[in-house]
Structures are given as structure tokens and as C-alpha cells.
Amino acid sequence: MWKWYCEKKNTSSFFPKNWDIKRVKEEIALVYDQMLKSGRVYDPRATNRKFDFPCSNGSFRIQIEFDELGNLTSAYPIVN
Numbered sequence: 001m002w003k004w005y006c007e008k009k010n011t012s013s014f015f016p017k018n019w020d021i022k023r024v025k026e027e028i029a030l031v032y033d034q035m036l037k038s039g040r041v042y043d044p045r046a047t048n049r050k051f052d053f054p055c056s057n058g059s060f061r062i063q064i065e066f067d068e069l070g071n072l073t074s075a076y077p078i079v080n
Contacts, residue, residue, distance in 0.1 A: 028075045031062045042070035
């Protein structure tokens with residue numbers, strides 16, 4: 001059986017390659033802060049636990065998702 005692989009040089013991310021982990025966290029925090037400013041709060045009865053907001057330069061939106069306990073579980077860009 002023939003196998004091949006390619007060594008991975010960067011860690012995986014849907015975010016721009018020029019963003020380091022600090023920048024990703026800052027952008028996610030921006031979205032979370034905007035969610036709170038909008039008046040959205042965790043509701044355990046909610047079926048849609050997602051919120052999105054434009055990143056700091058406005059080039060795309062970042063969506064954050066929460067689990068049933070209100071913990072942030074995922075964040076990723078939405079590119080149109």
C-alpha cells in the first residue's frame with residue numbers, strides 16, 4: 001500500500017495567516033463585547049446560540065457559538 005504525507009508548517013486556522021493567536025483572541029473578544037453591548041445574553045432555552053459581528057477592519061464577519069451552558073465553544077470567520 002502506497003502512503004504519502006506532507007509535513008505541516010503552520011497550525012490550522014480559518015483566520016488570516018498573518019494573524020497570530022493574540023490577534024485572533026482580540027478579534028473574538030471584540031465580537032463577544034459587541035454581543036454584550038447589543039443586549040444579547042445567554043439564554044438556556046435558545047436554540048440559536050450564535051452571534052456574529054465584523055472584525056476590526058470590516059473585511060469579514062466573525063461568528064461565535066456557545067454551548068447549552070453558555071460556554072464559548074467555537075469562533076470562525078464568515079467570508080462572503
